[in-house]
Amino acid sequence: MFVKDCMTTSPITISKNTPILEALEKMKKLKIRQLPITDKGRLVGLVTERELLTVTPSPATTLSIFEMNYLLTKMVVGEVMVKDPITVHPEATVEEAALIMRNNKIGSMLVMADDELVGIITQTDIFDAFIDFFCIRKAGTRLVLQIHDRVGAIAELTEIIKDMNINIRGLVIHRKANDVVHMVVRVSTIEPEPLVKELESRGIPVISCTIS
Incomplete structure (x- = not known):
């Protein structure tokens, strides 16, 4: 089984100027945990739900809740995205993808073919693949x-x-x-x-x- 057999094709993307709260709302609505970031059709980064949820002011801050919410509405994903995310080719095997994700301690990988974003593969996809194996x-x-x-x-x-x-x-x-x-x-x-x-x-x- 290859990555192309179990990946999600045509993944939903956002621009680097997307507000953080908007990206979180999109993830919640679509029940996903990561969003590729593109600029004029070119992949420039990846943002995950975990990273967005950690983008909050320090507990020691003197800002009010209103001030903190205001700051969050002004922050965009381009400020916290992972640049040059680890990618995999659609012809790679599922076990190769699993090893790369395990070694790099990541929960998903973008799938690239000839510099084009063609899909995304997650831990859940790999779990499903191994369930199918047996x-x-x-x-x-x-x-x-x-x-x-x-x-x-x-x-x-x-x-x-x-x-x-x-x-x-x-x-x-x-x-x-x-x-x-x-x-x-x-x-x-x-x-x-x-x-x-x-x-x-x-x-x-x-x-x-x-x-x-």
């Missing part, structure tokens, strides 16, 4: 198997499941110590007992079995 919204069984990391281990497992006439909906490897891995497999059946018995009879321990 078909969690469809009934099935989640198995955690303990397997030695060796050539042919996955082929052997998939052959066993195929012979049981069961479909694999998702599979991921979690590496443990030494050459041991935990293989998380989501299968289509909601009656996993025969499969569990077959796996264990073949020397594949089933650490966990959850029907959902």
Whole structure:
């Protein structure tokens, strides 16, 4: 799955002269937490709800509430925006996007292609993508198997499941110590007992079995 498959296309943008309160109101109305900032069609920055909410006078200020509100109405997003925000290409993989966001501790990234803003991808989009990876919204069984990391281990497992006439909906490897891995497999059946018995009879321990 690529960024282009799960991003929000044609994101709503604002100008750098947009008042902060107006930007916050737009976010609230549209139920979004970030807005790209453009100038004559060119991306110049990004502003997030968190940044806007922190733009308030110090608690020690002597300004009245009316004076503070007046100042906020005069402040524009260009004063607090993130310049040169981190971006990603639409052909990047979802896991690449997740790693970039994790390493930079950000909740969203703008998607750029040939200097054109084509979308935005958020943490929620990535969560949804990984949920789709495992078909969690469809009934099935989640198995955690303990397997030695060796050539042919996955082929052997998939052959066993195929012979049981069961479909694999998702599979991921979690590496443990030494050459041991935990293989998380989501299968289509909601009656996993025969499969569990077959796996264990073949020397594949089933650490966990959850029907959902």
